[in-house]
Amino acid sequence: MILNNNEVIELNRFDRVINRKGTDSAKWDYTKNIFGVDDVLPMWVADMDFPAPDEVIDALHARVDHGIFGYTMPGNETEKSIQRWLKKRHDWEIADNIITYTPGIVTALSIAIQAYTESDDKIVVQPPVYYPFFDMPKKHNREVLFNKLHLNKDNRYDIDFEDLEEKLADQKTKMFILCNPHNPSGRVWSKEELTKIGQLCIKHDVLIVSDDIHSDLLLFGNRYTPIASISEVIANQTITCIAPSKTFNLAGLQASAVLIGNDSLKRKFNSVLQLHGLTTINTLGAEAMKAAYTHGEIWLDELICYFEESVLFIENYLKEHLPSVKVIRPEASYLVWLDVRDLEIRDDELKNLLLNKGKLALHLGSTFGENGSGFLRMNFACSRESLKEGLVRLVKALN
Template sequence: MKYDFDHVIDRKLGKCRKWDNKILKEKFGLNENAIPMDLADLDFECSPAIKKAMVDRAALGDYGYTYAYDEYYDALISWNKRRFHVDIKKEWIKLTFGTCGTLHYIVQCFCKPGDAVMINTPAYDPFAEAVEHGGCRLICNSLKLENMRYYLDFETMEKQMVEEKVKLFIFCSPQNPSGRVWTKEELHRLSELCIKHNVLLVCDEIHRDVIFDCASFTTLWNAHEEIADYSIMCVSPNKGFNLGGLKSSYIIIKNKEIRECFLAYLQKVYVTSPHVFAIPAIVAAYNKSEEWLDELTQYISENFEIVYEWFETHMPKAKVMKSDSSFLAWIDMRDVFENEEEITRFFTEANISMVIGSYFVADGENWVRLNIGTQKSILKEALSRIGEVYARWEKKER
């Protein structure tokens, strides 16, 4: 590899929330030697092009208000065309301050209190928070688990849409926490249901940059010829390029009526100029860091292979779902532990933070999500700790 992803950086120096000793102690009961595998960001140094762009911008010594200038739009349009084969226009794009906050705004803009909003479960909990904080009714459509792979339950989905009068659907593609990449046929059928029942489809594609088989991924707008007029795309460089601290997400809205309605709402809540470092970072990511991203994806794919093999060999009762994307391992612990209290005690003893399955709204109880977007040395140390604790637990009553 051209880039050294094995190089360990001290993320505590940058006051990284994921690695902060105080947070790890207060939230998880862990000590200063903990390995954090909960928060979904990467442990790697960003691409050299991004780092140079940030250093060059910082050297100017001017950190006043900025704006989304032409280089930004050109980079986004080129990236979406080159990487995902979708044509977008400048006027369809709006930079926002993070996808989670944007979901809150979308729910509040397009729904009235009491309206029904659908999500698939298990789901990233902020999806549910956006619905509930908007005073809306949360409609959970459970994913079907077959042979350790998730599938969309279209029959139940349509029934719920009709009976609950669903107004909006927050959909995750690729799916979090499983990393499932939906097929073009699945996305087409989903689109047809949303169009048929007049459901605004909000598609979160923030995990799409790290795909292990690029040919397998279809962006929503390429799955159905009409869905672009019935949807809002939420996109971000934050996961693949590790820019979460820059609040550099963006949305793409083709439909003029939907777009103008939402932009008017963003004016009400005063979403204005972007973070001064966000624009140069995104431009460097999309224009000069594609090779870096490809190598990162290969490295993470190798990490998954390490995880699959380790659990199959050392902890076979735990089942790791095969992931198509991202850096989050979704592990079924139902045959290993009796309940989530046991799981939490186990990982606390291993001095590892994780995300417990019940966090994911519904259908995730007694599962665990581990962030494996880290150096192989750290990953192997984490697995070693899990193995040592598991060996002790197998010898004693819990």
């Protein structure tokens, strides 16, 4: 609480600025390794500058106090916490025994590629997109087909379904990796769009790997549809990846869940996990996951309100100070995609200006595929004060 003109004002928990330097934070302590400089404000990698919900921290304290950290297998209570969460937040009922746990979703993508595709098979992705979607298949010698998203006149990304079908129809295409909601565009795909995707994948016998890591962070009343919830046929050909890591800022604890309703697909996935010795997850990650899905709702609702205000703040600030930059309004998550093409600055020069003039570390859009060139991705999961500082630096760099 703070006192202001005799009024008592509740300080929003997300307004607290907490120093993360010196915690081996990838975002704050490794900018030198990643960007070559360390005196920059980091607004790049997708984690938040906020502590997790108190209930999660309390559960971790209690688990640490127990003092024994032997092998952990998330059990019935964790499964129930996920089932309740999906039902309550997304009206999605999932059956028992369909969950497999992995240390992360990038790990899950790698396992899925190994489990369900062969060398030289083709995998379809939709750039601009989270870069491991195309890096990981390439690392496994799979060919990547790019079904490019198109920015429409209302500043929203659309799917080119004709092109998608052409790529799915290729005899060598075995997998489609969907990002729902989509990173970096912030787009929440509609049920109609997902139904069309699902039908095309069924028609051409292509497995759907749906990365739904951002699905809890829904802004401005948008609703998330899990593609596997649309029909049994689609569910049978889909694996869905979810995690509390983005939602509750637990990425460092490395715990995520993969939902595979089709028994034979699940067996294949698990056998590749075992091949890598990935039969269990981190004890504290498992504890945090259960606590977050059980107790995190109120915290999350407050966070979403804070993010919505942050988006409006960004839009207003840039309209006033840098109107040539267009904000692609995120429908989910805390990453804003900025269209800076009107400035006509090459990507290497953008990088130089941001780092050396603005002292700001952002992801260049080209990281997410060639049609991301001329865009920037800014992580706004920080206090409003830090966000304002980031925007001041952005304007200084680009003006």
